[in-house]
Amino acid sequence: xxxxxxxxxxxxxxxxxxxxxxxxxxxxxxxxxxxxxxxxxxxxxxxxxxxxxxxxxxxxxxxxxxxxxxxxxxxxxxxxxxxxxxxxxxxxxxxxxxxxxxxxxxxxxxxxxxxxxxxxxxxxxxxxxxxxxxxxxxxxxxxxxxxxxxxxxxxxxxxxxxxxxxxxxxxx
Numbered sequence: 538x539x540x541x542x543x544x545x546x547x548x549x550x551x552x553x554x555x556x557x558x559x560x561x562x563x564x565x566x567x568x569x570x571x572x573x574x575x576x577x578x579x580x581x582x583x584x585x586x587x588x589x590x591x592x593x594x595x596x597x598x599x600x601x602x603x604x605x606x607x608x609x610x611x612x613x614x615x616x617x618x619x620x621x622x623x624x625x626x627x628x629x630x631x632x633x634x635x636x637x638x639x640x641x642x643x644x645x646x647x648x649x650x651x652x653x654x655x656x657x658x659x660x661x662x663x664x665x666x667x668x669x670x671x672x673x674x675x676x677x678x679x680x681x682x683x684x685x686x687x688x689x690x691x692x693x694x695x696x697x698x699x700x701x702x703x704x705x706x707x708x709x
Contacts, residue, residue, distance in 0.1 A: 546607035549635040551626040562621030572603040581655040666704040
């Protein structure tokens with residue numbers, strides 16, 4: 538007779554979601570008792586004419602789900618009809634397994650990841666609105682009132698100007 542061992546029979550798999558429904562799929566899968574992970578990236582974006590920090594999925598339209606691979610585990614069938622889910626990612630007929638170290642690495646990087654600013658000091662930006670529209674400037678910083686400080690070159694002199702961050706666009 539073989540001794541019984543307590544080994545983990547669960548593995549991470551990849552879910553393909555419907556467009557912009559990663560959080561809906563995550564919520565509905567978790568309500569059904571599945572363990573899920575949606576890696577997020579914190580970025581600064583312009584919303585309602587103000588710069589604010591938002592969390593968006595690191596991989597658009599994908600999230601990870603931990604499923605039991607043993608015959609005793611819960612059925613995977615409800616996943617297909619879960620609101621927000623498009624399908625389980627497969628290679629041929631086999632569901633795509635994701636190794637634990639990769640998910641652990643993503644989790645640790647997500648926790649250590651600083652917020653990505655919209656602009657960095659020294660970036661070349663174009664002013665899109667107002668009296669300086671169309672002019673290039675060097676981005677400096679954001680002040681306490683959430684207005685961007687840029688340096689415009691006027692008459693061969695750098696002139697600091699405060700401008701609404703929503704009126705700036707980064708030059709590639």
